[in-house]
Amino acid sequence: MTSPTTSIRIEPLKVACSSCNLRELCLPLGLSQPDLERLDRLVDARRHVARGAALFRAGDGFHSLYAVRTGFFKTCVSAEDGRDQVTGFQMAGELLGMDGISTDRHSCDAVALEDSQVCVIPFAELEDLSREFTDLQRQFHKIMSREIVRDHGVMLLLGSMRAEERLAAFLLNLTQRLQSRGFSPSALVLRMTREEIGSYLGLKLETVSRTFSKFQDDGLLEVKQRHIRITDQDGLRRLVNGPNC
Amino acid sequence: MTSPTTSIRIEPLKVACSSCNLRELCLPLGLSQPDLERLDRLVDARRHVARGAALFRAGDGFHSLYAVRTGFFKTCVSAEDGRDQVTGFQMAGELLGMDGISTDRHSCDAVALEDSQVCVIPFAELEDLSREFTDLQRQFHKIMSREIVRDHGVMLLLGSMRAEERLAAFLLNLTQRLQSRGFSPSALVLRMTREEIGSYLGLKLETVSRTFSKFQDDGLLEVKQRHIRITDQDGLRRLVNGPNC
DNA sequence: CGCTGCGTTGACGCCAATCAACCGATGTGG
DNA sequence: CCACATCGGTTGATTGGCGTCAACGCAGCG
Known part of the structure; x- marks a missing residue:
């Protein structure tokens, strides 16, 4: 953690990836300074989600990934017969929405468990940028893969514990x-x-x-x-x- | 399915992605002809895995993804105490090894359930190529996302059925x-x-x-x-x- | 104040695990 | 070729862990 006081920035509202205290947990992990600055321009929108409200729902069109800035989410899938299953809990620095990439529609609900704030990452632009910057591409792939590994761990838990x-x-x-x-x-x-x-x-x-x-x-x-x-x-x-x- | 007899090719041994009968199920899905030809050059090695043998094991270094050409695989994770859990069964056209991206080591075993053959896809080169070709990048991301969605379905099954x-x-x-x-x-x-x-x-x-x-x-x-x-x-x-x- | 949502606890029952016996298919070595 | 071992699969008897149903407590809130 480098001291944030070495250069005082006049950006009280817009929090950039490059100065975000979550950058070591989030998408920016391992990026060089120039990459970070490009990422800053990509991730400009933020969105508040009230406790109990959905960030997205199954069936919604997929356009963006979301990085949790503050707050706490759950994701859940449902079967036709109404049964549903919580597939994960997400906290600051974790990415939401990767389920939507495969069909351009979300396949699960993401619901805030407390008043929360997310960074909106337009996916088309993320793909564009990750074609330019190897480190970003690599990091994004790692995050998706980590989600797969995590899911396998949950299967182990559900299947045998x-x-x-x-x-x-x-x-x-x-x-x-x-x-x-x-x-x-x-x-x-x-x-x-x-x-x-x-x-x-x-x-x-x-x-x-x-x-x-x-x-x-x-x-x-x-x-x-x-x-x-x-x-x-x-x-x-x-x-x-x-x-x- | 276009007729394969319109142009007779003299490649009895090397089966290219562009002429593979699995291309509509596998990584090449949706790629244009020029992209396909580049992919052909990337995916040159093939590997036979005998029934009961492992394609890779948890802890092995990660270098490549594998596309099942023929045969059948299972993947399984194990806990420290020896318990293990089959996390999936893979058949022709499906991709193996994405678990390894996150840590550069595989986190599960992939074992052939019958004599099988896989195409070896060096991952670094796949990343390189997918920086050049949007369609390939897009398709790869869809495949990873599909795996996540599939895993969520298994969680639903394990958790509530x-x-x-x-x-x-x-x-x-x-x-x-x-x-x-x-x-x-x-x-x-x-x-x-x-x-x-x-x-x-x-x-x-x-x-x-x-x-x-x-x-x-x-x-x-x-x-x-x-x-x-x-x-x-x-x-x-x-x-x-x-x-x- | 009563209502509502969340959490705790108890009694009971059921589904799947466990333990065990047995069978058929396959493979092997004398 | 057959005796034998091994592996995978089936089936039965019993057990136990968790689900179900129900009652109750507590906190927050209109």
């Missing part, structure tokens, strides 16, 4: 991502309901609630509504890695 | 992909074991076997070892879409 392991893995994943954003690794506030956690983990909300209570009884964490304090991170890790040892 | 629905959805997906490759929509030969199907669907092999038997009893299909004949496709569809109507 039991309730306790799923919730432990979920909490560890959340705290790790929060920690890399400068937050405490032990205290967190859940932005989503038990039902949304359950949907993501393939469990019912009652099971999520019971498992939280069990973790509390076992001295792994303290639960007060959505406020969680992890008191035994290693205990959680043991749950995930070696359920039988 | 019961055993019968999972297997029905799996069979319908397989037959649909086989059909788009010119095979019968009703008769298929499974390339994978009950255990591999179970791993993919988050079920134990006994449950897969029992569910096959149940489907047979219900007159939905005929099972003879790995040979399946679907006799009531609509019945399967009803199982997937409206479990309660």
Whole structure:
């Protein structure tokens, strides 16, 4: 983190990628200064999404990717019969909308779980720019690939873990991502309901609630509504890695 | 399908993308003739993978993507404690290896389920070429995005469907992909074991076997070892879409 | 103040996992 | 060629984990 005070910029409203404190987590990662400045010009629009509102919905035309600046999102897909499944939770610096590239329509909903702000990245222009700048192209490909790898991890979780392991893995994943954003690794506030956690983990909300209570009884964490304090991170890790040892 | 006999080409061994019968399913989809010829030069190597052998393994360095020419693959990820999860089955025209882009190492194994052949696509050169040709860039992005969308569908399956629905959805997906490759929509030969199907669907092999038997009893299909004949496709569809109507 | 949404907890039931036996197909070496 | 081992698959009996149903508590809010 280089000091932002070395040059004082008079851009209180427009926050550029090049000076964004998320640039090490987001699309700009690894870009050179000239590339960054071009990216700045591409990403000019910002959009506020109120808590509960959708950034996009399945079926909407796809034009842009979105980088979360502030706030918290969930994405979910639904089957014809109404069943739906939360496929992910996104926080600052993470990209939304890549599902839309394949058919030029979004295939899932992205809903803000708190008042949020996103940077709008017009996709056609991103493709143009990434034909000019190898680093940007490379970084974008890495981000898409990372999403695929993440999804495979979720499949492993859904396909082969039991309730306790799923919730432990979920909490560890959340705290790790929060920690890399400068937050405490032990205290967190859940932005989503038990039902949304359950949907993501393939469990019912009652099971999520019971498992939280069990973790509390076992001295792994303290639960007060959505406020969680992890008191035994290693205990959680043991749950995930070696359920039988 | 334009007739391949209009111009007789003397390339019995080297099969070019431009004349490959999979080009409408694979990376070349939608490319113009000049683009196709450049792609031909890029994709020159082929590789045979014997049944049971790995095309790559988790941890291997990433250099290339692979397009399945003939044969059948599974990909699987494993947890530290040895549990593993089949994340997909790939057939002719489908791309393997995109998991490796994010960290320059593969994060899953790709294993041939029968003697197979793949086209090797050096990734650095693919990136170079896709900086020149918009259509190729666009097509590659669509393929990665399609993989993400597919993964979300699997999450929905794993997170919210019961055993019968999972297997029905799996069979319908397989037959649909086989059909788009010119095979019968009703008769298929499974390339994978009950255990591999179970791993993919988050079920134990006994449950897969029992569910096959149940489907047979219900007159939905005929099972003879790995040979399946679907006799009531609509019945399967009803199982997937409206479990309660 | 009652309403509503979210969370917790208990009782019970069911679906799929587990454990186990058995079968057929395939392959192998004496 | 056959005895034997191995692997994949089927089926049955039983168990257990999680879903279902229901009651209740609590916080926020009009």
